[in-house]
Amino acid sequence: MAEAAIQTAPRTDIDPREFDGPAFQKNPFDLYKRLRDHHPVYHDRFHNRWILSRYWDIDTAFQDNGSFDRAQYRPGGPYKFGTNHVFGPNILEYGNSNEHRRLRNIVAGQFVGQKLDDFIPMIHQICEEVVDRLKGSDTFELVTQFSSQVPIRVISNMLGLPREDEDTFVGWYHALIAGLGFGGEHLARGVAARNEMWAYLDPIIDARTGKDGEDLLSRICNAELAGSRMTKEEVKGFVALLLAAGGDTTDKAISNMWYHLMYTRPDQLDAVIADPDLWQNVFTEMMRYDAVVHTQLRYTTREVVMHDQVIPERAGVILYLGSGNRDERVFRNPDTFDIQRDDLHMGRENRSGRYKDGKPGHLGFGIGQHFCMGYAMARQESQIACMKLLQLYGRPAPRDATHPGITSPNIDSGGFRSPSELWLRKA
Amino acid sequence: MAKVRIDLDTCIRAGECYYNHPELFRMNDNGEPTLLARELDTPELIRHAREAAVVCPASAIIVEE
Numbered sequence: 194m195a196e197a198a199i200q201t202a203p204r205t206d207i208d209p210r211e212f213d214g215p216a217f218q219k220n221p222f223d224l225y226k227r228l229r230d231h232h233p234v235y236h237d238r239f240h241n242r243w244i245l246s247r248y249w250d251i252d253t254a255f256q257d258n259g260s261f262d263r264a265q266y267r268p269g270g271p272y273k274f275g276t277n278h279v280f281g282p283n284i285l286e287y288g289n290s291n292e293h294r295r296l297r298n299i300v301a302g303q304f305v306g307q308k309l310d311d312f313i314p315m316i317h318q319i320c321e322e323v324v325d326r327l328k329g330s331d332t333f334e335l336v337t338q339f340s341s342q343v344p345i346r347v348i349s350n351m352l353g354l355p356r357e358d359e360d361t362f363v364g365w366y367h368a369l370i371a372g373l374g375f376g377g378e379h380l381a382r383g384v385a386a387r388n389e390m391w392a393y394l395d396p397i398i399d400a401r402t403g404k405d406g407e408d409l410l411s412r413i414c415n416a417e418l419a420g421s422r423m424t425k426e427e428v429k430g431f432v433a434l435l436l437a438a439g440g441d442t443t444d445k446a447i448s449n450m451w452y453h454l455m456y457t458r459p460d461q462l463d464a465v466i467a468d469p470d471l472w473q474n475v476f477t478e479m480m481r482y483d484a485v486v487h488t489q490l491r492y493t494t495r496e497v498v499m500h501d502q503v504i505p506e507r508a509g510v511i512l513y514l515g516s517g518n519r520d521e522r523v524f525r526n527p528d529t530f531d532i533q534r535d536d537l538h539m540g541r542e543n544r545s546g547r548y549k550d551g552k553p554g555h556l557g558f559g560i561g562q563h564f565c566m567g568y569a570m571a572r573q574e575s576q577i578a579c580m581k582l583l584q585l586y587g588r589p590a591p592r593d594a595t596h597p598g599i600t601s602p603n604i605d606s607g608g609f610r611s612p613s614e615l616w617l618r619k620a
Numbered sequence: 621m622a623k624v625r626i627d628l629d630t631c632i633r634a635g636e637c638y639y640n641h642p643e644l645f646r647m648n649d650n651g652e653p654t655l656l657a658r659e660l661d662t663p664e665l666i667r668h669a670r671e672a673a674v675v676c677p678a679s680a681i682i683v684e685e
């Protein structure tokens with residue numbers, strides 16, 4: 194789209210404290226637009242970081258591994274893996290190193306293609322069980338009674354943990370996730386839950402190592418790539434990561450999909466009921482319009498020049514995926530939620546962010562070296578969960594005429610965006 | 621000598637080849653993979669080609685030994 198055709202926001206200076214306020218947590222989009230229109234490379238001196246907000250600039254940073262790295266460690270300084278992370282040592286701490294490639298490739302294959310297909314019947318079953326418990330009620334609260342129940346039970350089953358332990362596992366999950374978002378007392382409880390979970394997993398990992406079980410935990414313990422396996426610590430770190438990166442995100446994706454069909458575009462629910470294939474579009478447009486994850490952080494490994502601005506070496510750079518997804522330079526009427534839009538690649542994402550249909554994809558899974566490993570699983574699971582709820586519960590309607598809206602605990606901490614409650618009733 | 625080629629008609633631009641094996645594959649501006657070498661004259665290059673052929677979700681990488 195031609196730059197001239199864009200309606201720009203009034204030029205205003207940005208006060209970096211705006212990023213810390215509750216207004217931004219609720220509605221970051223106005224500030225995103227001011228950034229895109231007038232400060233495409235914004236130096237936030239108050240938080241000591243730089244911000245990129247336009248679609249193609251974010252794409253560039255994701256693709257340019259020579260200049261932007263995700264590593265949390267300082268190349269020169271001491272860094273002990275796992276020390277500042279609730280998950281312990283895990284793949285998120287690695288930058289663009291060979292070590293990252295090694296770890297990723299050992300596990301990445303488990304979440305796509307045939308390996309994923311093997312788990313689909315189980316996903317159907319879990320969703321049916323969870324809806325079964327709601328079927329009799331005229332009203333229910335989606336977040337606690339549905340969305341937050343499905344992904345964690347799916348992961349527990351994928352790992353091949355005994356079904357009678359599932360509820361305990363769900364408990365650890367909630368404590369761990371709370372520990373990520375809030376710090377303080379929650380962090381302590383999160384770490385305690387992680388330690389309990391690790392103690393629980395320890396003998397199970399031992400028992401499965403060296404045996405060719407078909408469950409995910411066995412596969413991870415034994416997956417070998419070019420003679421290399423994960424260490425026991427890496428396996429445990431990965432399981433913890435799976436709960437947050439794979440559980441909490443998908444959980445919130447499901448809530449967001451329903452939120453938009455209940456409050457943002459209730460007029461599009463009929464189309465979805467008539468053609469369940471459209472759940473795929475609901476997922477994709479949700480990931481564009483108000484993605485679960487709005488922020489990724491990178492560090493420059495050398496001086497970078499963008500829009501005539503010089504970002505120095507070793508600078509922290511925030512990539513606002515949530516803003517790139519609303520970039521009017523890329524999407525028409527970006528602030529309209531529309532599952533029928535024809536300027537967005539609606540099908541499965543891929544790692545390069547380039548599609549044969551020539552359309553741009555959403556940025557909600559990242560792109561490139563660290564592109565979400567669970568992209569296919571998240572999509573399948575969200576679609577199946579939404580479809581099952583509709584089929585087995587029947588058409589829902591919002592219980593309340595108005596809703597406080599989607600928010601995030603703290604976007605800049607990586608806090609995931611979703612409604613905290615969503616009450617539904619039988620329509 | 622072993623050779624490698626990519627069938628761009630079946631390739632879905634998933635990018636697994638160039639993100640995992642930059643030693644042999646690069647991405648062009650359209651997201652298509654390009655080859656840095658066609659003739660695989662070192663054991664290292666052969667390994668990269670074989671591994672990429674395995675991870676390619678579209679089976680678009682063909683190694684001719």
Ligand code: HEM
Nearest residue numbers: 438439442443446485486557558559563564565566567571
């Ligand atoms: C809708 C749900 C999900 C969203 C919004 C999401 C989002 C993301 C994003 C934005 C990244 C990029 C991180 C970066 O660029 O540094 C990422 C990476 C990752 N995701 Fe997801 N994700 C979701 C579901 C899942 C699932 C189900 C899994 C389980 C397998 C998963 C596992 C991972 C892992 C392991 C990484 C790190 C990959 C790497 O560093 O190479 N995610 N995710």
Ligand code: SF4
Nearest residue numbers: 631632634635637676
């Ligand atoms: S891995 Fe296969 S599908 Fe993906 S870009 Fe390479 S050749 Fe194409």
